Amino acid sequence: MKSSIRGLAELVLKNIDVLEADCAKRGVQEPSVLDPYKPGSEFTVDGGNVQQASTIIVAAAQQLIQTVQSPQINSQMIAFSATLAGAIRIATEFNIADILLEAGSKGLHVKDISSICKADPVKIGQILRLLASAWIFKEVKPDVFANNRNSSIMVKGLSVKKLLDDPDLKYSRPEAATPASLAEISDDTGKGASYLFETLSDPKTAFSEEANEAALCRAFNTNLACWDFFELPDQRERLNRFGVAMQGMSKLEPLDITLKGFDWEGLKKGSLVVDVGGGIGSFSLALAKEHPHLKFVVQDRAPVVEEGIDRLKELDPEELESGRISFQEHNFFESQPIRDADVYMLKFIVHDWSNKYSEIILRRLREAAGPHSRLVIVDKVIPYICPTSESNGEVSIPGVLKPDLPEPIVNMSAGIIYPHLSSVVMMLYCNGQERTIGGFEELLAKAGWKLSAVYQHDAFGQYSSQILATPI
Ligand SMILES: C[S@@+](CC[C@H](N)C(=O)[O-])C[C@H]1O[C@@H](n2cnc3c(N)ncnc32)[C@H](O)[C@@H]1O
Numbered sequence: 155m156k157s158s159i160r161g162l163a164e165l166v167l168k169n170i171d172v173l174e175a176d177c178a179k180r181g182v183q184e185p186s187v188l189d190p191y192k193p194g195s196e197f198t199v200d201g202g203n204v205q206q207a208s209t210i211i212v213a214a215a216q217q218l219i220q221t222v223q224s225p226q227i228n229s230q231m232i233a234f235s236a237t238l239a240g241a242i243r244i245a246t247e248f249n250i251a252d253i254l255l256e257a258g259s260k261g262l263h264v265k266d267i268s269s270i271c272k273a274d275p276v277k278i279g280q281i282l283r284l285l286a287s288a289w290i291f292k293e294v295k296p297d298v299f300a301n302n303r304n305s306s307i308m309v310k311g312l313s314v315k316k317l318l319d320d321p322d323l324k325y326s327r328p329e330a331a332t333p334a335s336l337a338e339i340s341d342d343t344g345k346g347a348s349y350l351f352e353t354l355s356d357p358k359t360a361f362s363e364e365a366n367e368a369a370l371c372r373a374f375n376t377n378l379a380c381w382d383f384f385e386l387p388d389q390r391e392r393l394n395r396f397g398v399a400m401q402g403m404s405k406l407e408p409l410d411i412t413l414k415g416f417d418w419e420g421l422k423k424g425s426l427v428v429d430v431g432g433g434i435g436s437f438s439l440a441l442a443k444e445h446p447h448l449k450f451v452v453q454d455r456a457p458v459v460e461e462g463i464d465r466l467k468e469l470d471p472e473e474l475e476s477g478r479i480s481f482q483e484h485n486f487f488e489s490q491p492i493r494d495a496d497v498y499m500l501k502f503i504v505h506d507w508s509n510k511y512s513e514i515i516l517r518r519l520r521e522a523a524g525p526h527s528r529l530v531i532v533d534k535v536i537p538y539i540c541p542t543s544e545s546n547g548e549v550s551i552p553g554v555l556k557p558d559l560p561e562p563i564v565n566m567s568a569g570i571i572y573p574h575l576s577s578v579v580m581m582l583y584c585n586g587q588e589r590t591i592g593g594f595e596e597l598l599a600k601a602g603w604k605l606s607a608v609y610q611h612d613a614f615g616q617y618s619s620q621i622l623a624t625p626i
Contacts, residue, residue: 161562165214172207190306216569243340251308254301261300331402338399346370346582363508369582415609415620423447425496431503434462453484494524501532506586516601531621549592555613573615
């Protein structure tokens with residue numbers, strides 16, 4: 155019988171044929187980890203064959219590593235990942251990718267890097283070598299570092315002089331969204347993660363569903379929910395960075411993905427969509443542009459509504475004057491003022507809240523819904539790691555995609571851990587969670603909704619899905 159590691163290696167090779175053919179067809183070279191990133195060089199351009207081939211390569215290669223490396227090393231590398239996060243934060247906050255961008259491909263000696271960022275060269279050298287061993291930066295000569303594919307995405311779009319003269323500008327440019335998200339993740343997520351055990355083992359917080367008793371609150375030694383804590387006057391920098399970081403995270407998901415799926419076009423002319431917790435209305439505006447026959451009310455907290463109106467006045471005053479998009483101050487834990495809407499929409503809301511609070515939000519909408527109202531939740535649907543079938547408890551909902559991975563791959567996440575990380579990150583920030591399809595079905599049923607269909611764009615939960623529910 156063929157060994158599993160050979161089977162995995164053969165899978166890698168077979169799928170590399172697909173990637174090479176794609177490069178030849180596009181007349182481009184395969185990307186190198188050593189060179190700075192060029193936009194469009196990812197193997198995901200066609201979203202079909204090539205995407206599937208790169209997913210299989212990643213899944214097979216990771217299983218190969220997990221099989222060949224000792225279990226001690228495999229698990230220790232995960233336990234050590236906080237150290238890597240600390241190192242990446244140093245690189246981001248000390249503007250090291252920006253310094254190396256100005257140094258060019260020959261790189262810069264660690265003494266010169268450290269003198270620009272006013273840090274200890276012995277310590278910075280260790281940190282850069284750790285990162286280079288993990289494929290972030292490259293050591294081109296002993297103690298001389300340069301940017302590579304992974305570090306080059308950490309540049310912030312301003313000269314080093316500007317970044318040093320005015321540190322407040324660090325995350326001010328749109329290009330800084332990715333470094334801001336790296337700094338946010340490695341800082342706050344890291345702090346919260348290091349208090350997960352204390353939070354989950356302390357009887358006062360172990361079963362808590364309160365946003366202000368999450369691990370990050372313990373890390374900050376506050377009894378405020380993280381979003382209230384971020385709004386304190388002395389947390390201004392953190393709040394700014396968080397805002398830019400969220401833009402960076404949202405870039406991981408093409409906007410048109412969330413615009414596709416649910417049949418917005420099939421709604422009758424003049425149908426009303428209530429965007430509950432709709433923020434500054436970006437998604438409603440995008441939907442309104444695609445489907446001019448619909449009307450939207452964006453509901454959120456008072457300061458957010460104010461910001462949304464100001465922004466729309468600037469971006470698209472006609473849309474506001476026409477009344478096709480309007481804003482309304484509303485607390486989604488209170489009675490929903492718009493009864494019998496055609497669609498109630500919750501985008502990136504339910505994952506912020508524990509089951510207790512999500513159920514209240516959903517119940518308020520159920521009380522307002524008419525028999526023909528529909529609910530559209532936009533959030534990730536977390537896949538199970540095991541293969542599913544009706545015989546092992548699979549929830550059968552139209553539209554759920556199943557991972558299509560060949561043997562001998564056994565981990566149905568395909569090594570794509572991002573959605574699962576996202577779920578635990580929601581827990582440590584605010585006791586929220588991403589949910590499996592079974593989790594959504596149960597939650598919706600408790601609040602009086604029937605989960606009737608799901609629109610998905612991938613089977614691994616990387617991108618958000620639309621979950622359609624109807625009143626029970
Ligand atoms: C993650 S954002 C999602 C915003 C928007 N739906 C989107 O996808 O861009 C969560 C939103 O919930 C709003 N929010 C938080 N608590 C709220 C409440 N009690 N009532 C109404 N909105 C609330 C926040 O102000 C924020 O705009």
